[in-house]
Amino acid sequence: MMAAVGAPEVITQLESAAKVLMAPPSMVSTEQRQHAEHVFLSFRKSKSPFAICKHILETSKVDYVLFQAATAIMEAVVREWILLEKTSIESLRAFLLTYVLQRPNLQKYVREQILLAVAVIVKRGSLDKSISCKSIFHEVGQLISSGNPTVQTLACSILTALLSEFSSSSKTSSIGLSMEFHGNCKRLFQEEGLRQIFMLTMEVLQEFSRRENLNAQMSCVFQRYLALANQVLSWNFLPPNHILFATQNVTLKPTETWREALLDTRIMDLFFTVHRKIREDSDMAQDSLQCLAQLASMHGPIFPDESAQISYLAHLVEGLLSMINGIEIEDSEAVGISNIISNLITMFPRSVLTALPSELFTSFINCLTLLTCSFGRSAALEEVLDKDDMVYMDAYDKLLESWLTLVQDEEHFPRGCFVQPAIQVFNSYIQCHLAAPDGTRNLSVNGISSHDEEEINELQEDDRELFSDQLSSIGMLGRVAADHCIPLLTSLLEDRVTRLHGQLQRTQQHLMASSDLGSVDRKVLDDLYEDIHWLILVSGYLLADDPQGETPLIPSEVMEFSIKHSTEVDINTTLQILGSPGEKASSIPGCNRTDSVIRLLSAVLRTSEVESRATRASLTELLSPQMGKDIVWFLRRWAKTYLLVDEKLYEQISMPLSTAFGADTEGAQWIVGYLLEKVINNLSVWSSEAELANDTVELLVTLVEKRERANIVVQCESWWNLAKQFASRSPPLHLLSSSVQRSLMKALVLGGFAHMDSDTKQQYWAEVLHPLQQRFLNLINQENFAQISQEEAVKQEIVATLEALCGIAEATQIDNVASLFSFLMDFLSSCIGLMEVYSNTPETINLIIEVFVEVAHKQICYLGETKSMKLYEACLTLLQVYSKNNQSRKRSDATAEEDQYQDLLLIMELLTNLLSKEFIDFSDTDEVFRNQDQGTPASSRTVSAADVVLYGVNIVLPLMSQDLLKFPSLCNQYYKLITFICEIFPEKIPQLPEDLFKSLMFSLELGMTSMSSEISQLCLEALSPLAEQCAKNQKDSPLFIATRHFLKLVFDMLVLQKHNTEMTVAAGEALYTLVCLHQAEYSELVETLLSSQRDAVIYQRLADAFNKLTASSTPPTMDRKQKVAFLKSLEEFVANVGGLLCVK
């Protein structure tokens, strides 16, 4: 052993270096600091520093030096493991432990570091079996039984350090060993050590929970062991033959060996007891509840059979109920308790839940009901108080989510068992959202209502999105208890509408007397608006779903509810109520014999009617735009599902619903007319409320996007008036925001494809599209256009036209693409002319490119060869002009924001859209254009997609700097584009000019190695086609050389680096094609790797694995079958030796 010769000098040097590092920044120079750091780094690297380190630990008084000495020991032990005598390692470990034990006053960070060194030694030794783990647990056990709180705390620190080291997670120290080693250690540990830690912890908790009163020091120890228990129960158990990396929200899935420990009911009881004892301490309560939540998530092989699972769950639920019943829940318990419930509902199979004794199950459901209602009320209170930490809101969300899970599996449970709970939860939700006296909204604890008007900015989400999860659950519960909930919503809404009507009338009279709007008390109105707001939102979520892209169906519960009562319903009265939104529902004779589903819609229509009438009476300023949004939002959601209900989609259909809203019914016609009037009225009254106008125009789009509905719409005179008004760009429609105008154009075009006789159709287009063309041509063909082009009025006209063109493109469907394409093509060339005129106005340039983007996006997939070529030509010209203008364009790059590069983004989008035709092509034989052109022969083909796209790439590549790739949208679009190009036109890549080729290759490498996994995957996908391309051609091209480089990159990525498993397939495909191309280089890579292995066993394992990898594909050829075989072997390869070379 090395004697401590020169030790005092070393210590002095280290201590003065520590002083430098600890000094305030102003006192030392950067060089001094770097030098000091260097001193420590080289100290830690010194050979066998054990003696000197021991000496330091025993003599130095400087904490930081002690810390470094501990670190040096840890690093050196791992480094020199094979050279060290096992006994000296053993004594080193003993020394460190004794050292810490004898010095209770060590700084915490020094102590933790020394214990870390101990843990690392234990871990490193665990696989050799050279150092027995058992001895350390024995020692720790003795420490615990000492009864001395300081020693017990120390014991806890040791166990915690072991847990972190063996968890093989981000907390684990890097010790330069393979992931396989880490995984094996972890697997071994979770069968033995972990369980011992758990048992030790349980003993401590048992001990403490028995004591009557705990002093501060003891309860501190208690808390640490509770946290440790939580860590054990949150252990991410490794399944056999698998190396998992950290995941979030680990559920408890222990192995079979844990049966005895965890299925013992005393363990669970202990946690309930512990929680009872400490629940008033909010920090500790969080840990104890989290332990229970982990126990509630337990699943997997630990349960020998279902009956074991059932009795475990029964015990858990009993414990939970007796814990909750009879206590007043603390704020800090809410989230924890809801986690327990949510975990057990999600993790236990339905069959196990239903196998609970029925009394227990009923008590559980009742308890859950009460808890949900109570958390809901507390959540409402939190909102009133505007708390930062919304614990009850989180807990309430969790419980509502659990209800949704339960109710969606309703068929597994006893029939009707959720109806009463659903009624209670629904009622309490409504109550919390209504104003007094019916509800408790904005009431604080002492019953005083608060009402403040805060500033709300446009970024704040609407309640319907903000609370969409809650509303979905409540809507679902409302369906379960439809008998109660639908009539309740109806009567509440009808009542509020009547009151709103009265209040508006009174206000109007008041205004006639004083005419000062400021004197109006808005409190009553605002309360009514808020009530109506929530009632409409809940009604919308109850009556209909909003699935994206599918045809929404009437929910079966609602349908059944309507059918069930259809015999008691008078259909004429129902229709009368529906058709007279201007009258009070209750004033209509026989109003209690109406279909409730229709009646609820009628209530919303009544709200809508009061709103419309108020606008006609010039009371718009008194109205709520929020309520206006709610109304059109509801009507849209409703119309998608109910209007012209298609009987073929349902097993059985309710007579009232099909009579009122079915195809060819007067009801449907009436309601289409009504909705159209509403839209038109809103667009003129609410042009200043952008969001409301947007929701309104979306309702209009919904009305015409389905042919059946559009057929009725175009029969309405008001539709034609709207079309004319918009085409003439006269007030008030021209005041609408550009996005609304765009959607309006889209709706008008969609409507034009409804069923009409040919004269009418011609007339329609003459009204809608031709004025647009005419105005545009008149303007740009004016002699002095160049001079007047910069005038605001002219610019506005141009912008409006461009927006309209985008709207027209958006309206494209397969059966209208022929006529829309021809119409738009006429514009495209004129648009290119405008590029020159407006080269100084980036926003106009962007809009012009956007027109092209939209046309390509919506239409290219339907276009046949000749049409596509026309579009390619137009795009090519656009790109040429863009490129020319771009050369002289200055960009203020220093502080450039993403939106300054909108044009670049759009160009890339355009190119990607053009390329997408290669993937999605619906145009077999120009069929949609059958009677229009008889295709020019292909030989006269002038411009191909490749030409356009490569021309575009020539423009884009030089502009895409690494700085620009920091903008996510640009980066994604760019890589999408270049991957597409490599996949579709690999033959064009070698033809690129040298510098472009280089920057493309560089981009691929950059994307593969230092971007997100999504982009890395895109780049990998680009490699196979490039390699295949190379195989066909000459062997010394730059591309050939580049692919050789990529072979090494992909090889390293797959074999040496920790990579995302999702990428294995993409990387594997790339690797295989690259291997085919560069077989010699591949062998060389394998050889180099093997020769660097010193361990003979590992060498053999690797060599075998590599042989197996290519066995099925020797010699490698670009054959699909072989490639698939290779990919399969690769999967085994990664599972087998993947962890061997990847080092942490």
Add this chain to the structure above:
Amino acid sequence: MADPDLDFQTGESGASATYPMQCSALRKNGYVVLKGRPCKIVEMSTSKTGKHGHAKVNLVGIDIFTNKKYEDMCPSTHNMDVPSIKRIDYQLVNINEGYMSLMSDNGDIREDLRVPDNDVGREIETKFEAGDEFMVTVLSSFCTLEPL
């Protein structure tokens, strides 16, 4: 004459200097009069007071002549004044005691504009001395430069 205001006021005769527009119909990059100054809109956002309140528009504009920043807020239904802005291209013929001789497309010459005392102005002078031929764009009577 140092005050560019005067240039603006005397720019056009006959045509109305402003016209009204509903606040919600204003657009970013468009123009508006804020605190009596013609501004280019650089930021536009909406807000409301209370959940059931009506939209208000918050405008940030940059004075097109002085580059000073102005802010304003108004209900979205109100009308705002939008300045009429004209751009005319002239060829620079001469610079005489700080005044430019500008010739329009139809040959008319105006000599009432100073070379502006800023970067653009200096660029005009440099280019002129270098003998370059170029156009000067006059924005409602003040200068921005577009080299030809």
